[in-house]
Each structure stands twice: as C-alpha cells, then as structure tokens.
Amino acid sequence: MFAGYMSGLVRNHPKLEPGSRLMAMLQPERLFDVTLTSKTLWNHNLLQGVVIIFLLILLMWLQLVMSSKTKALKLPPGPRPWPILGNIPHLMGYLRPHRRLMELSKKYGPIMFLRLGSVPTVVTNSPEIVREILKHQDHIFCSRPSSAARDIMAYGGAGFALSDYGPHWRYLRRVCIRELLSPSRIQRYEKDRHNEAQLLVAQVLDASKKAQEVNLTDLLTTFTMNVATMMILSKKYFGPLALDGEQAEAFKECLHEGLKLFGVFNIGDYVPLLKPFDLQGYEHAMKQVKLKEKRVLNLIMREHYESKARLRRKGSCSGAAAADDIESAHDFVDVLMALPGEDGAPRLSDDTMEALILELLSAATDTTAVVMEWTLAELVRNPQMQSRVQEEIRTACDVGSGIECLVQESHLNELQYLKAVLKESTRLHPGGSFPIPHMSMEATKVAGYDIPKNTTVLINLMDLGRNPSSFDNPEEFDPDRWLREGNVELRDADMRFIPFSGGRRMCPGASVAQCTVMLVLARLLQAFDWGLPQGKEDVDLNEAFGLTFGLLNPLKAVPTCRLPPEFYTSEFQI
Numbered sequence: 001m002f003a004g005y006m007s008g009l010v011r012n013h014p015k016l017e018p019g020s021r022l023m024a025m026l027q028p029e030r031l032f033d034v035t036l037t038s039k040t041l042w043n044h045n046l047l048q049g050v051v052i053i054f055l056l057i058l059l060m061w062l063q064l065v066m067s068s069k070t071k072a073l074k075l076p077p078g079p080r081p082w083p084i085l086g087n088i089p090h091l092m093g094y095l096r097p098h099r100r101l102m103e104l105s106k107k108y109g110p111i112m113f114l115r116l117g118s119v120p121t122v123v124t125n126s127p128e129i130v131r132e133i134l135k136h137q138d139h140i141f142c143s144r145p146s147s148a149a150r151d152i153m154a155y156g157g158a159g160f161a162l163s164d165y166g167p168h169w170r171y172l173r174r175v176c177i178r179e180l181l182s183p184s185r186i187q188r189y190e191k192d193r194h195n196e197a198q199l200l201v202a203q204v205l206d207a208s209k210k211a212q213e214v215n216l217t218d219l220l221t222t223f224t225m226n227v228a229t230m231m232i233l234s235k236k237y238f239g240p241l242a243l244d245g246e247q248a249e250a251f252k253e254c255l256h257e258g259l260k261l262f263g264v265f266n267i268g269d270y271v272p273l274l275k276p277f278d279l280q281g282y283e284h285a286m287k288q289v290k291l292k293e294k295r296v297l298n299l300i301m302r303e304h305y306e307s308k309a310r311l312r313r314k315g316s317c318s319g320a321a322a323a324d325d326i327e328s329a330h331d332f333v334d335v336l337m338a339l340p341g342e343d344g345a346p347r348l349s350d351d352t353m354e355a356l357i358l359e360l361l362s363a364a365t366d367t368t369a370v371v372m373e374w375t376l377a378e379l380v381r382n383p384q385m386q387s388r389v390q391e392e393i394r395t396a397c398d399v400g401s402g403i404e405c406l407v408q409e410s411h412l413n414e415l416q417y418l419k420a421v422l423k424e425s426t427r428l429h430p431g432g433s434f435p436i437p438h439m440s441m442e443a444t445k446v447a448g449y450d451i452p453k454n455t456t457v458l459i460n461l462m463d464l465g466r467n468p469s470s471f472d473n474p475e476e477f478d479p480d481r482w483l484r485e486g487n488v489e490l491r492d493a494d495m496r497f498i499p500f501s502g503g504r505r506m507c508p509g510a511s512v513a514q515c516t517v518m519l520v521l522a523r524l525l526q527a528f529d530w531g532l533p534q535g536k537e538d539v540d541l542n543e544a545f546g547l548t549f550g551l552l553n554p555l556k557a558v559p560t561c562r563l564p565p566e567f568y569t570s571e572f573q574i
C-alpha cells in the first residue's frame, strides 16, 4: 500500500548522494514528476508560486510550534527531520524504499520514528514490536491513515479495507467473511478453482508448444483475476472461455492503473499545504482512473439489477416468491444488494457496494499471483527441492500401479513439504513491502517510547522475515527449517513473519488465498518439470517495488511434461 514511496519522484536518480539528492529534489521539474500541472504551475504562474512560498513559510512556522510540543515526548530514535519535508529526503533517490528503511533500521534500531512531511510514522522490523502493535495494542493501532488515493479512487474508504476503524468497518468485514470467505463459501467455489487450475495447465502446455519458455507472471495474474471475479461476480473475464472481452480490458486497465496509483508517493498526502496544487499530477490521474472504474462498476451493478428484475418478473408470473433474498443470491454482489436495511430499504448504497467489489478484487488478485510467482521462482532455481515436492505429490496422488490422479484440494493437507516451501518463500518474499498502513487512534507507548495519536505504522515485512534475531541464516532459502520446527502453517504465533498481517485488520482472505496458491503450485509441479530458460544461469530474484511485491522481471521458465498426455486434457468438472 505504501509502495512507490519516493521512486516516483526521483526514479532517474538512484545514485545521488544525500546532499545532492535534496538539491535534485528541490528542482521543481525533478521533484514533481514533470506533468502538465507542474509545468503550468512553475513556468507560467508566478502568483501561484508566491502563494506556495507563503504557505511553505506558514508551514515552517507551524512545524516549529509543533516540534516544541513534541520535544516533551520521548519518541523512538530516527534521522533528524528537515524543515517542511521532515524525513522525506532520507528516502529520496532509492528505488526500493523498503531496502532503504532496512538500512536505516540497522542504524536506529527496531523501532524508528520518521516524520514524513507532517505525518508521524513509526517503522519496525522487530517481532517484539509487531506483537506489541498487532496483538497487545491492536485496539489502538487498527485504523487507517487517509490519502488522496483512498478519497478519490476508493470512494473515500466506503469499503472496509481502507476505512477507519468503527461500526461500518466491523459490519462490512463481518458480511464479507460470512458470505464470501467462510470455510463453507470457500468450499462452494472449489469447482471454479479446479477448472481454472486445469485451464492454466492447458495454457502452459499450449504456450510451451509455441515457445520454449513460458511467462508465468502473465499466466498467474490471469488465473488469479479469473478466480476472484468468478467468486465475487460469478463471471470469468480473462483468457480462454472468457466472456465480454471489452469489459475485461477496461476492468484490467483500471485495476492495474488503480493499484499503481495506490503505490505512488503523493506529496500532497504528506505536506497538506501542497495538496491543492497536485504538483505531481497524481490526483488528476487518480480522477481519470476513478472515471474508468465507475464505468465498469456501474455496468456490473446494472447487470445485477437487471437480472434481479428478470427473476422477480419470472417469480411473479409463475406465482413463486420473488427471488430477492440472500438465500437465493446468485453471487456476492446479489448478497450485498439483498442485505436488509431499515424499512425494507437496501442496507448498502451503490457506492459502498462498488467500493467493496473494487477493493476485494484488488486485494485478491496481485497478492495471490506474486506469492505463487516467488515460490515457483525459488523452485526453478532449486531443482532438488522441486523433485522433492513432485515426489510428495506423487505419493499423495498414487492410485496404485504407479498411476497418479490429478491433485485435488483434498490432497493439500498431505503436502507438508510443499507447505514448508510456500512458508519459506513468503518469509523471504512477502506479497507486499508493508501491510496496508495502520494508524494509532490515540497516544500510547510502545517499547517505552511515546507514540502520538494518528501515527502511521509501517511494518517492513521483508526486513521482519529476514531478522537475524528470529532465524539462523535468514537470507537462505531453507524450507526444512519449518519441518525442523514442526510447523508448516503460514501463521506464525510469534509474528516473526506475517504474510497476512495480524490483529483485527488481518487479511480476511488468508484461507482462500492459501488454498488457491497451494492448488496451483501442486498442479503446475505435478504436470511439469520447470527449468531455467536457455542461456540463463539463475532466476533474477530482484524485487519490483509497488503495492504488491513481484519479481522485477517477469518469471520465465521452461516446462517439460511429466505425465501421460490424457492428464493434460482431463475433464474440467469435478
């Protein structure tokens, strides 16, 4: 969520020294990602320039007043803030700010205080501090900071992933878990996951016939997108057998652009006096995305309203009761529409439903795809581990006489080594750089330090999982460490790594995500041996930086069929 930090600002200057970084930043065309708005502002509007300078002086004065107040507090250690920009210059020029924060944590310790513009921020990489924040003081650290992205693209946080903590969040989260993410609901969509996974295998086979290597990143993203839309909208948008190509393209585009913009560092969120000027042009871009989102979501809502109306007409013609309740809902959107409010009115507004659909799709797709991508990347570079997983699958699926059946969700519990591989992969390569930021709802103390009200909390997931105080040889990919510990489940009670975060804001999609990831990994490994493309000696394990946290370069690998031909064309239905 907090991805993209300063990369958007000084993307072209990764090697600048700290002093020159600031100078580069203060040059308007570099600081503000040359856009139409910035050009207009700086080149043609002297008056606005004067207003900005006046506002900056005002801000400096306000900061002086504020800092005299916070001097009385014992804040966690951190680099000394600059006027107005606070610690923003300490992060500038780094393409991967989570790595820069790892460096700073080495200097300042497990809990670090940064002032990003005017936003107080705590950064941690320590399981003790994480437990303090997400377990013992979860009731204090469970709200979300506001941002232009939330206000513009996410309907002001009308869904629940980005909403402030309170009754609205509680109600929507409960509905989503009950109607979409409970064990019985997850089971209901098993057939869709099975079919999509089988189609993925067929696609790999197809792609491998055309070119030796396969772009797994693309295939996995399409797969997760379809699984999510089938679950939420009962409609498949992408790849073979998909419906409505035009709508799919529009959908893909706005989800993709939206996620990208959620990851940028929008200076107006941190220096509020600059907000009205939209100096980087991000807010303008967000408004454009919002228009696209609205068009797609309105269409989805209209289709659902029309199908409800058709059902109602059919019901009244045949004398049957109108199909307007949760019991007869066809998909999750129907459920949302049927939630009872006061006096028979619908409980949720169209905006709230649209916000929910959007955030569930965004939360479910890229995260799941990148977790699969990293795990496969590790297995491609570790052929012995790959063979061990395949042997485990073969044993679990053995139906006698050396014949293997297709691996199903019912086999997944037996695949302990695959679970350990997945766990180790998410420890080293979490789905995102930080969980969605939390915000303190009142002033408190953590590890003896004062934490002011409205402090944003960033848990550096990669740094946490590689903390040498938690693991021996933390940089090494060693799935056996979990077998030695005797726990291959993704939840770590000590919070030494938290792929799904923890506390009341913990990812509600964790179970369906694990089941989907395990199934796809098992299918792809049962069906194929995966090798490096010709001429490649290793997989490039550099991570991209963004809202989610995939490989910098798409994962390409060479599949070789392992099983008899009929396996690849087996029936889709189970």
Ligand code: HEM
Pocket: 160, 161, 162, 173, 359, 360, 363, 364, 365, 367, 368, 371, 431, 432, 434, 435, 436, 437, 438, 498, 499, 500, 501, 502, 504, 505, 506, 507, 508, 509, 510, 512, 513, 514, 517
């Ligand atoms: C492997 C895949 C996934 C990973 C790694 C992942 C990870 C996360 C993380 C780290 C958070 C932030 C929690 C926090 O704020 O402390 C989160 C929140 C969330 N996730 Fe996931 N997630 C995954 C899949 C899914 C799926 C499949 C869904 C839904 C179908 C989903 C829905 C959500 C929602 C709605 C939130 C916001 C929760 C709230 O604010 O109360 N996620 N996820």
